[in-house]
Amino acid sequence: MLPAELYPDLAIEKYISEEQRQRKIIIEIKSFLGPSMMKDFEMALGQYIFYRDLIQLGQDEYQEIYLAIKDEIYETFFQRKSIQAVIKRHQLDLLVVNIEKEEIVQWIN
Template sequence: MAAKDTYHDAVKNALIKDGWTITADPYPLEYEDVELYPDLAVEKLVSENQKQRKIIVEIKSFISPSLIKDFQNALGQYILYRDLIQLSQDEYQEIYLAIKDEIYETFFQRKSIKAVVKLNQLALVIINTEKEEIVQWIN
């Protein structure tokens, strides 16, 4: 298993503050001959219909000297996890990429990045890591 991202605990705490229950840290995702480990599996009771919402959250810190390289890696990992979730018919059918609010407000506002996010239908959860709070869900 890979090392935890820099903001792992801040994202986890933000989700807990928002009423989510952490069910796995990390989450073992298996399909055929592959076993991978997205960062978190979380659940929350949705009040409208008293249904349990289950999602996977992959955390990315974007702290290397090349944000484009970080984005390439995050995008590839996100797509791989999303596809394996669909193929395995896993109980967790949604995946979100958790990123720091400052990265979203700067790097993710670039036209090229916005276009790729839209094209690949990335679901994002934006986190204020200092306050350990969810700023926005985007899907």
């Protein structure tokens, strides 16, 4: 059960490997369609950290949170040194998706 304050875009179970059990994860999907990608990133980062903290504080059944973004956004905006530094500092887990093909391109922890 999710903490009452959480309203994620997706809450799923992910199989890590055959030897390991499944993990329940939350995926927060961000489009970065606003007039400022930096402002969109700031909002996404704040929400990600807030959700991650709630998960950790609540000792909930959900163990991880991923920020899902389009592959085009990852390959451009997310490659900036400043953005990479923030991702590393806050240990963001990313899910890179190809919207046109409707497939996951990369899980990044």
